[in-house]
Amino acid sequence: MIQVKLDLGQLYGFIPKEQVLSFEKQIYSAYKKIYNKTGAGKEFLGWVELPSGINNSFVEQIQKHAAELRAKSEVFVVIGIGGSYLGSRAVIEAMSHHLSHLKDDGKNPHIVYAGQQISEDYLADLLDILDNKDYSMAVISKSGTTTEPAIAFRVLKAHIEKKYGVEEARTRIVAITDKSRGALKQLADSEGYVSYVVPDDVGGRYSVLTPVGLLPVAVAGIDIQAMIEGARRMETFSRAASNIHGNPIAMYAAARQALYNSGKTVEVMVNYEPRLFYLTEWFKQLYGESEGKENKGIFPAGVNFTTDLHSMGQYIQEGLRILFETVISVENPMREMRIPKQENDLDQLNYIAGKRLSEVNRMAELGTTLAHVDGGVPNIRIQIPEINADTIGQLIYFFEMGCALSGYMLGVNPFDQPGVEAYKKNMFALLGKEGFEEQTKELNERLRKNK
Ligand code: PA5
16 A cells, blocks of 8 residues: 555646646556657666665665674765765654754764765865764765865775774775775775676666665664665555556656646646755755756756745735645654643744644644645645655655656656756866866856856
């Protein structure tokens, strides 16, 4: 049984149900491309059967290694960018105490991130902390050649070796990379790091259920078996679904396509739970990198409510009418807290005294949805009963499959990212990398003229 429910009740005023259902043929042709491996990017479909393909002994191996790392680490550094860190961060933040960085109960290492940008200040601040903490780290890069994590790893490798000595440092570094190519693989082999493989047929943004996501998530103390089982349930469901009506993944992809065709070109992912912030970041990367090409694609955005109702809420209510919202709605919180009664009622909140905060949050969600619908913003609601490893696993597979279906319906290859090369070439040229001499000249000339 899957627990992810799709509610399109607040969409049909904009896009009639029949119009969504009219995408049935396109959905099934996209499904065929995925299951029969006949579409663009067919060599990157390993994620489709990842949940059912992971065997228990491999999960146990990761858990055992994670336990060893946990035992000797107050901090665990995840070095990676894009698909090499967003999946694990999404799961870890969704499942951890909100203020875990202030909790020092020794139960779980603090998970921190590096190599997800090139900020000098950030890395220097991180070293300040690592000077005084026991730590270990995973360096994650499928290609093994990405500049941001490579720089961070160079700095952190020197730091950890100085702190513990080369021998001990080796036991604190894990490499997760391609099985045979790339500088990181070479380095891991020559240094003798434990390494895990990112399968050839799984692209970065679809890799959260490979060691890329599983190892950091396990180090954070999260039940990776439950997460895999959740994803497996969604995988089985997706494959068995016989019609578009009863298949929330297919309906979601069809609704997005119908909205896009009607001029709604921005999808705003909404949460009412701050622990879902990074799930939205993961979603933005998954959909942005998969769909945004050939001058096409929905722009994936994100807001955190009710926080952003006091900022972006204004635009959503009354700005350009190119938006639709996709709300991740969580039925039950993990904790319980009620609003206290106050004798003088100066803040006039006694009318809700005794109620749970989640009830107020729910009314905020309902009221906002109705207001935004009235303002011309169609609404898709994705509901889960609660945030746990199982439902997060289900959501991961839901969004991965939804993304692949959407990409094929849009007519693009959802598994490549040719556009990310442009900034890299310019950066290499400006830094004077060998082989980029022509571009260096061209760019410097252009910059001189633009002054
Ligand atoms: O989804 C993707 O493929 C990208 O976002 C990559 O994950 C990202 O560019 C990092 O690549 P790599 O793992 O090769 O360092």
